[in-house]
Amino acid sequence: MYLTKEEERIFNGDLGWASQKCMRILVRLGELFDATRLIPISSAHVSGVSYKTLGDAPAEYLKALANAGAKVKVRSTLNPQGFDAEYLGKRLGEDIRKKQSDILEQFDKMGFAPSLTCTPYYLKKPKRDSHLAWAESSAVVYANSVLGARTNREGGPSALAAAIIGKTPDYGIHKVENRRPGALVDVATPLRNESELGALGILLGEILEDEIPIIRGLTGATLDQFKQLGAALASTGMVSMFQLEHEKILRKKEKMQEISVESRDIQKIIERLSTTSTTRPDLVFLGCPHCSISELKNIARLTDGRKVKAGTEFWVCTSRCVKEMAKDYVGTIEKSGAHVLADVCTIVSWTEAFGIETIMTNSAKTAYYAPSLNKAQTVLVPQNRCLEAALRG
């Protein structure tokens, strides 16, 4: 792999251990995927921020980097942590709170923005064709497919290394020729809501492996629904982007896999992701991926004047930045007794410690992961059914 003189100096340790370590991670990754050079990125986004998913050893590594003087070279943001300070943090032990704040302190020393969200594109939208190094798979699919930016699905360590160096190896989806679709998906049934779009993502992720699909039959779907589709697609497969049939299609591969999706395929996925049929879940959860302003507006309209049922937790997760921008909607939602939580989500939090055994959600990604990561039974239904279960009046 070709390195500039400056990159070589970093590689050889002339600028210190931290940047040498990061440069070596990027070069090793580049060599694995036959990259010929590093390219500058406009932003990095690091996942694995919650102490629940990170654990102790990676936290020590962060500390070593921060103590060695590592500093980000580009705008760099962070995925959600394990709790929000205002509500869930108060219900967790001092030990967990301390470990989580130690992790954030290291990121802070390195210059990361404390965004704590999986939707960094709502804070600052990346430019079309700009190169990024993002590690949250739902955000990667959204950035590539909806925003037209270019990012591989980074792991936490490679996104961190890219943030410190300000560059990433030039391979995979950064290159135009690797963004060509290889599968044509015909959705033969109109999808009615965000949960069905998510179920489509789960199904396609399982079939496609890393093949990019062109999807036909999704006219009328909203950006928030595409967010659900992408998050689910990345949960079961290695796909990093999709295209829609009415877009200007990048040149296709010679051989296209053809997939037809019927209503019964979608219903089967929804049934599989619903491990219980309860209508009185312990937790009703909206906001995976984190809510946009328009989603909060819609939830506020539907919660206005109503109250959360006794014995039910109702969480709506979003970023701190969006929460601030949508203060009035947040006020209306919280008046109902729901909690609009920033910095966190159900999957990366300690729901078991709060006695949550059943979760109802409109997110296929949460329904897919919660049985293993939260040891909870799940019900996947659209937002209106979530609200019916959460609210009275």
Ligand code: F3S
């Ligand atoms: Fe975001 Fe958590 Fe879902 S990080 S994509 S809300 S699992």
